[in-house]
Amino acid sequence: MADPEQALVDGIRAASRQMVRELGFMQATLAATDYPASAVHALIELGKHGSMSAAAIAACLGLDKSSVSRMLRKLVDAGELTETVSDHDGRIKNLSLTARGRRTLAAVEAYGRRQVEEALQHMAPEARGLVHAGLEVYARALAQARSGAAGAVISPVRICPGYRVGVIGRVTEMHGLFYARHAGFGQYFESQVATGLAEFCGRLQRPGNGLWVALQGERIVGSVAIDGEDLGSGLAHLRWFIVDGAVRGGGVGQRLLQAALAHCDGYGFAETRLWTFAGLEAARHLYEARGFVLGEERQGRQWGETVTEQLFVRPGVAG
Amino acid sequence: MADPEQALVDGIRAASRQMVRELGFMQATLAATDYPASAVHALIELGKHGSMSAAAIAACLGLDKSSVSRMLRKLVDAGELTETVSDHDGRIKNLSLTARGRRTLAAVEAYGRRQVEEALQHMAPEARGLVHAGLEVYARALAQARSGAAGAVISPVRICPGYRVGVIGRVTEMHGLFYARHAGFGQYFESQVATGLAEFCGRLQRPGNGLWVALQGERIVGSVAIDGEDLGSGLAHLRWFIVDGAVRGGGVGQRLLQAALAHCDGYGFAETRLWTFAGLEAARHLYEARGFVLGEERQGRQWGETVTEQLFVRPGVAG
DNA sequence: TCGCAATGGTTGTATAGTGCAACCATATTT
DNA sequence: AAATATGGTTGCACTATACAACCATTGCGA
Numbered sequence: 001m002a003d004p005e006q007a008l009v010d011g012i013r014a015a016s017r018q019m020v021r022e023l024g025f026m027q028a029t030l031a032a033t034d035y036p037a038s039a040v041h042a043l044i045e046l047g048k049h050g051s052m053s054a055a056a057i058a059a060c061l062g063l064d065k066s067s068v069s070r071m072l073r074k075l076v077d078a079g080e081l082t083e084t085v086s087d088h089d090g091r092i093k094n095l096s097l098t099a100r101g102r103r104t105l106a107a108v109e110a111y112g113r114r115q116v117e118e119a120l121q122h123m124a125p126e127a128r129g130l131v132h133a134g135l136e137v138y139a140r141a142l143a144q145a146r147s148g149a150a151g152a153v154i155s156p157v158r159i160c161p162g163y164r165v166g167v168i169g170r171v172t173e174m175h176g177l178f179y180a181r182h183a184g185f186g187q188y189f190e191s192q193v194a195t196g197l198a199e200f201c202g203r204l205q206r207p208g209n210g211l212w213v214a215l216q217g218e219r220i221v222g223s224v225a226i227d228g229e230d231l232g233s234g235l236a237h238l239r240w241f242i243v244d245g246a247v248r249g250g251g252v253g254q255r256l257l258q259a260a261l262a263h264c265d266g267y268g269f270a271e272t273r274l275w276t277f278a279g280l281e282a283a284r285h286l287y288e289a290r291g292f293v294l295g296e297e298r299q300g301r302q303w304g305e306t307v308t309e310q311l312f313v314r315p316g317v318a319g
Numbered sequence: 320m321a322d323p324e325q326a327l328v329d330g331i332r333a334a335s336r337q338m339v340r341e342l343g344f345m346q347a348t349l350a351a352t353d354y355p356a357s358a359v360h361a362l363i364e365l366g367k368h369g370s371m372s373a374a375a376i377a378a379c380l381g382l383d384k385s386s387v388s389r390m391l392r393k394l395v396d397a398g399e400l401t402e403t404v405s406d407h408d409g410r411i412k413n414l415s416l417t418a419r420g421r422r423t424l425a426a427v428e429a430y431g432r433r434q435v436e437e438a439l440q441h442m443a444p445e446a447r448g449l450v451h452a453g454l455e456v457y458a459r460a461l462a463q464a465r466s467g468a469a470g471a472v473i474s475p476v477r478i479c480p481g482y483r484v485g486v487i488g489r490v491t492e493m494h495g496l497f498y499a500r501h502a503g504f505g506q507y508f509e510s511q512v513a514t515g516l517a518e519f520c521g522r523l524q525r526p527g528n529g530l531w532v533a534l535q536g537e538r539i540v541g542s543v544a545i546d547g548e549d550l551g552s553g554l555a556h557l558r559w560f561i562v563d564g565a566v567r568g569g570g571v572g573q574r575l576l577q578a579a580l581a582h583c584d585g586y587g588f589a590e591t592r593l594w595t596f597a598g599l600e601a602a603r604h605l606y607e608a609r610g611f612v613l614g615e616e617r618q619g620r621q622w623g624e625t626v627t628e629q630l631f632v633r634p635g636v637a638g
Numbered sequence: 639t640c641g642c643a644a645t646g647g648t649t650g651t652a653t654a655g656t657g658c659a660a661c662c663a664t665a666t667t668t
Numbered sequence: 669a670a671a672t673a674t675g676g677t678t679g680c681a682c683t684a685t686a687c688a689a690c691c692a693t694t695g696c697g698a
Binding site for chain 3 (some may be wrong): 355356357382383385386389390408409410411
Binding site for chain 1 (some may be wrong): 536
């Protein structure tokens with residue numbers, strides 16, 4: 001294990017330890033209620049899923065079913081939950097929150113929210129998206145490492161049109177990191193991306209041009225642009241298409257592409273073109289699924305490393 | 320509370336809940352030992368600090384001193400710890416790890432590290448720095464919100480010279496976000512930063528020029544550059560000086576400035592100049608502490624918002 | 639159709655970690 | 669020298685937990 005890697009791992013461990021302590025997960029009771037941590041988590045899960053069986057809660061919380069059974073009994077006695085026997089399976093009791101339970105949950109939520117909000121007050125505003133994205137990626141990776149399954153929290157990613165602050169930097173960064181890793185590109189490539197994108201954003205308002213970003217919270221995790229000017233009249237140039245590694249494989253690329261191509265079709269471009277590099281198979285599949293076909297290939301040395309550049313072309317909708 | 324804010328808070332809460340569960344903090348025993356979570360945490364703290372009193376451990380873990388006392392008794396009986404009465408205060412027992420304790424701790428560390436490493440395998444490589452930075456900023460903010468004190472994990476920030484992949488994007492992004500918030504700048508400003516920095520990085524090798532980044536792990540959290548060409552011969556131009564909000568106030572700015580000015584003095588520039596905006600008091604203090612004096616002020620409208628631009632000048636070392 | 643295994647849930651029992659309160663020994667302040 | 673504060677221990681009660689045995693219901697296969 002290389003040394004920086006070791007430092008990364010230890011840093012993550014130290015921070016999560018600290019975080020767990022600060023959030024009070026080692027205290028017997030949680031979130032300003034008189035219920036134990038497991039009961040609070042059960043309430044939260046019930047609030048999220050509506051109605052669950054005891055076994056489902058046990059699986060979800062990683063506790064023995066006997067512990068869960070007793071814990072639920074107390075919550076029912078306290079009037080937080082009701083249990084109704086399932087009508088299609090006499091063994092199962094469906095648990096759900098009572099009005100009182102919903103009030104309790106609301107109080108728990110308010111407490112937790114306030115705690116987080118106060119923490120957010122104590123950090124630089126720019127760092128908030130970072131915290132969110134970091135926690136989420138980590139939680140998902142932990143779940144995957146444990147069980148192979150992908151089922152975990154993923155905040156929704158939305159596609160938004162237009163410039164927003166930081167997009168030039170972020171898109172440049174994503175390109176720089178991705179192509180350094182996958183093609184060995186360096187400073188010259190990153191400078192080209194930065195310059196081109198900076199120039200393009202200055203004429204984003206002109207007809208035919210468009211930029212879409214994928215946002216997770218307020219963090220930019222993907223982008224695509226249509227340059228309607230630089231290839232000549234009637235030609236749409238698809239540029240700066242990239243998806244952050246944190247959300248790759250989640251359909252974000254498809255949605256970005258769809259937004260960009262809907263714009264192309266709506267505007268009436270005769271053709272959409274894009275340049276890419278051989279070997280990026282995931283991207284190629286996306287292109288071909290959207291009607292792009294490989295037009296031309298050539299060796300390119302301009303980026304510092306020798307790569308095979310590929311032109312993909314997609315005809316516009318028949319006018 | 321605005322809606323996106325709400326979504327951010329809830330997203331952070333969901334992710335941290337998930338993370339705590341995945342890490343097994345709700346299990347009675349932890350990290351593949353037979354010791355309870357609190358004992359494991361105590362071992363870790365002792366490993367970190369070398370020798371501590373029981374009270375210090377209790378404070379650190381947020382537990383009652385009686386619980387800690389008993390827990391430590393067991394660890395001593397198990398041969399993991401030794402206790403020696405302090406020589407300058409008869410009440411205090413100094414606790415430290417025995418050889419056996421260090422072995423146990425090593426096993427705990429190995430287990431935890433493997434867990435994290437496996438999780439890292441399940442995420443995009445680009446996201447690793449993000450996870451680290453996010454957790455760390457959050458843990459620190461939680462600690463500050465709880466106790467006002469700043470004492471918490473902060474991974475060391477190091478200053479490194481030269482270009483590295485992603486720096487153009489990251490520095491552009493940091494500038495864009497910071498000045499959008501503090502001066503209302505928008506796309507035009509961000510484009511200027513991107514273009515200028517991209518151009519500068521292309522001639523970074525030329526004599527007199529220099530770029531330094533502040534790195535936390537592999538994440539870029541600050542930058543400064545000396546452009547030895549654009550103001551004319553003998554003049555150093557300090558540009559792209561910025562520190563990420565996540566580490567602001569931690570001396571990173573000072574260290575960046577020192578690196579840049581050491582370069583200026585070593586190279587023998589007659590004068591170092593920088594342009595900034597009125598109102599950025601923290602930065603101004605840094606400049607003045609390093610020998611810069613305000614030279615000229617003028618109103619500028621070029622960035623989209625009216626601001627007062629300030630020229631600061633620092634003479635070179637007497638040749 | 640009947641029996642048997644599997645599943646959902648409950649209860650008995652033992653264990654262990656925890657906090658509170660009272661306590662002792664030592665140090666510090668008045 | 670007395671009062672107070674601090675570090676640490678012990679008695680006590682509480683509670684969350686796991687394990688194992690158990691019951692009721694369901695579903696499957698012979």
